[in-house]
Amino acid sequence: MGPEGKTLLNIIILGFGFMFMFTAFQTCGNIEQTVIKSFNSTEFHGSGYTSMAIIYGVFSASNLIAPSVVAVIGPQLSMFFSGLVYSGYIAMFIHPYTWSFYTASVVVGIAAAILWTAQGNLLTINSTDATIGRNSGIFWALLQFSLFFGNMYIYFAWHGHVHISDEDRQTVFISLTVISLVGSFLFFLIQKPDPEATPSEASESLLQTESTERASIVVATPGLSSQALDAFKKALQLSVTKEMLLLSISIAYTGLELTFYSGVYGTCIGAMTQFGEDAKSLIGLSGIFIGLGEILGGGVFGMLNKCNRFGRNPVVLLGLITHFVAFYLIFLNIASDAPIAPEEGTHLQAYITPSVEVALLCSFLLGLGDSCFNTQLLSIVGFMFREDSAPAFAVFKFVQSITAALAFFYSNYLLLHWQLLIMVVVGFLGTLSFLVAEWVVVSSRRDTDYDSI
Template sequence: MSPEIKMLLNIFILGIGFMLMFTAFQTCGNIEQTVIKSFNSTEFHGSGYTSMAIIYGVFSASNLIAPSVVAVIGPQLSLFFSGLVYSGYIAMFIHPFTWSFYTFSVLVGIAAAVLWTAQGNLLTINSTDSTIGRNSGIFWALLQFSLFSGNLYIYLAWYDKVHILDKDRKTVFISLTVISLVGNFLFFLIQRVEPEALPLEASESLLPGDTSESDSVGVVPQSRGTLALDAFKKAIQLAVTKEMLLLSISIAYTGLELTFYSGVYGTCIGAMTRFGNNAKSLIGLSGIFIGVGEILGGSLFGMLNQCSHFGRNPVVLLGLLTHFLAFFLIFLNIAPDAPLAPEEGTELQGFITPNVEVAVLCSFLLGLGDSCFNTQLLSIIGFLYRDDSAPAFAVFKFVQSITAAVAFFYSNYLLLHWQLLIMVLVGFAGTLSFFMADWIVVCRRRDSDYDSI
């Protein structure tokens, strides 16, 4: 098997493994606030929003050490052990306790940093400059199939259920735990691509310790402690580069809207009593259409990345306009107190008569816009920091997760229209900063072309 085919196969295995893991975890995040409201137990007092705020807060801090972990144990084992923690968090909902709920929230935050740093490293070392856009699109599309399959299950399992019973909760979370574990073990199918068989541009992006230099005659291998320290220093250095500082505003926006579409919007739909008895099952239908938007965007924009004349900026602008349309329709269609409504829901409405079709359309638009931003951010970071992919993606997830943590925290207190306004302002600023960063990339590429003449 040629190295190019092996690299593409690795991307598909990586994407399918993440698809199964996040079929479980994203579905869990989408429904957990609704499940918690329905859980009758004197032993449990927790908030889904607070749990997610803890996860993303710890995730953010842990990104500073994640490159060191990946450098020491390698990306493959990093994926596997991190995935086991995700499975434990999901299994905890079979019979939750307050202490286990928040303990696993902390552990998942640490695991998430290692997981996504390893993912970014594997994506980069299995790509070249000419395939990084395509591979980002393939991975993103496969990952977002998780939203489709997991939420379809929720829609069918909870159809016409006003209250979620204990047996309903246990059945769902046992199934999700098994699905997550299958995804974890798939990571062992990823094959090592030998550095000498790779194009120079791909082999240079390997993490320290991933190459076979230590096996060469006369080369003294670095200690694991040195590898860890070097990876940590590199992450700090990359965080303050001009390009990363510009991209950080765009990345921050993806953290805010990740919080909204993965946790807040589904809760809002489930709280709308004016949607009738099927309001709870509509959480699953909403997730399905978010997934359809993500899959369509990941597939389409991954292919467009192959066309160098098309560029990244139009895709990001499309994402911003798509999200602005979604936010406006949600503002009209959903009651302002829906994010904070009790288990029995809210009797209020927005500025129009609540409409299920509009709610589902907004789910699709949220997914489509999210894929616009994320595919282009994966592409530009993979291009800019090819030689330091693990630290670069650690910085990416650090910024994204800290803003997601802030957003999950304020979701406990802010009415819907204030949450939408924050995303509008940050999204606009993030789009402008992305344009500036991409302009630097274009200038750098032009200078490189002139130097090669």
């Protein structure tokens, strides 16, 4: 197998590893608020929204140290150990206690920062300028298959269940724990890319990774300590560059809408009593349609990247329009108190007769729009900060996760129409800032081409 084939295989394995892990974790996030409402125990007093707010808040803070961890133990081991922590969080739902629930939320927040920083690093060192867009699309499409498989399982497992019993909960979460562990062990199949297959910067990152695999023997070596400190300083420096500040608004928007489609919207659908006794199983069906939108967007925009003469801007604009249509239909179709309704659900009606078909169309549009933003952000960050991919993706996840934490926090209190309004405003501003950032990239590329003549 040639160097190009090896790096492509690495991207595919990376995507499959994340697909298994997030089949478990995203399904867990989608159903946990509904599960908690149905969990009748005097020992447990927790909120799924609060747990996710803790995860993303800790995730955000931990992104400042994540590049140092990846520098010391390497991206492969970073992803493996982080995956084990994710599995532990999911297993906790087999029999949850309040203290274990919130403790696991803190620990998985730290693991998430390390996991995604390592993912960005591996994606970049296995890509060139010509393949970064394609590889981002392939990874994103494989990752989003997780929404399809996990939620299909929930749909069939909970079909016709008005109340989620202890046995229902335990069966689901034992299965999800095993699936998550499979994903963690897949990371060991990723091979080191050949230095000549990637730019010189990737070779430098590769050598850095090779040297740090001996961290268990020489963990106190001054070189590694210096390496970790340098990674931390670089993350701080990148966070205040003009390019990253421009991108930060659109990155912040992906954090808000991530919260909405991964935790809030499914809860809203499950709370709609007018959807009948299948309302709980519709949470799974909604997740499937979100996944279909994500897979379609990731696949199409990744595959068409090479022949896209118009840059990233049209894809991001398509994402904004898609989301605005979805938000408007959700506003018309879902009751305003659905995000915070009790277990028995909401009996309020929005502005039209609630329609399952419209609700699922909105799920698809949420997924499609999310893939538009994320594939282009992965591509532009990998392109702009190739020499410092790990710190750059750490800053990316810092901004995304802090807004996600904020959104999960206010989801405990805000009615649906206020949550939609916040996303509309930030989405519009984020798209404008992305257009400017892409213009900066195109201008610098033209200047480089001119200088090389």
